[in-house]
Amino acid sequence: MWRNTRSGWGLVSIFLHWLSALVIVGLFVLGWWMTDLGYFDAWYNLAPWWHRSIGMLLLFATLLRLCWRFIQPTPAAQGSRLERIAAHLGHTALYVLMLLVMVSGYLISTARGRGISVFDWFEVPALISHLPNQASIAGEVHWYSALALMLLAAGHALAALKHHYLDRHDTLTRMLNPARSRRR
């Protein structure tokens, strides 16, 4: 139920997957929108506050997710040998891009040594700061890696639909229903 098996995902992985999907798309839209706000817009300060706070919580959730991924079995990939290799590379790239987006975002805000306040609740300290041109370079990386993540995530979704409708695999249903993990 909670844990993964070779035949399906457990509830922990399913929950973290869909939570990440929702939050990542939300943060992308929020980030795109907020960077176009004018200085005198009521959301000018508040939107980035939400973006940073949610982003930091997502970073912690992603680190937990990766730990869980490494200590738990991974359900067997489906499709041809080439498809399975592509899937593996694609999933690895998704994880790498997620970390790149979040770490680069963190490095923008902490570039001058100030930590990031998460909902005025606790502060994530600045661990790396005062690198040459840090905020600008991290900003470029943040934008392009986020864009790449969106494109790859769209490909990921299309591949899931292809498995579901064309190949009639249970790739998508096992990411929705933890009962599949009990089937042998």
Place this chain on the structure above:
Amino acid sequence: MLTNTFKKTALVTALGAASFVGFSQAQADDYVIDTEGQHAFVQFKINHLGYSYILGNFEEFEGQFHYDPENLEASSVEMEVQVNSLNSNHAERDRHFLSDDFLSAGDYPTATFVSTGFEPTGDNEGVITGDFTLKGETREIEMPVTLVGEGEDPWGSYRAGFEGSTMLTLADFGIDMSDFPEMMEELELYVTFEGVRQ
């Protein structure tokens, strides 16, 4: 319409965040210095050998003030500055300033100002008196201050901002400048900040 500050505060309250800096006795005329958006600066200026000036600032500080245009005599301000956050754009010089040759920041990591009185001297002007503590020495100082402006900001809060400066004699605070030319024995302290009304 709910103000943004209210929305944020409501969320924080909902999270049950005990760490939120609140002022339980807050009144309508209490302001917190805006260090979050960093519309606040604590700067110093000291002569160098009679040839030019060294400028520097303290990056970390916090404070609050009370300001009621209808009752100016009741104005007050408190600030606490992290001395180790000194920055004059030169790491080795900053380290020297913080050493026992000057500020002894290891032993005296904070400098504070607590006002004891305020006297209006004209439109938007006055002199604030208070206890200034630097390097463990507390002296009464006076600083002429000016109200730069006040009003609503675009994000749902009300702001008031000031500036002021004063000359400090370094020997008063146990900083020995006798090895240096006479014009280096005092420095100008310049402070400007916006406060967000609570």
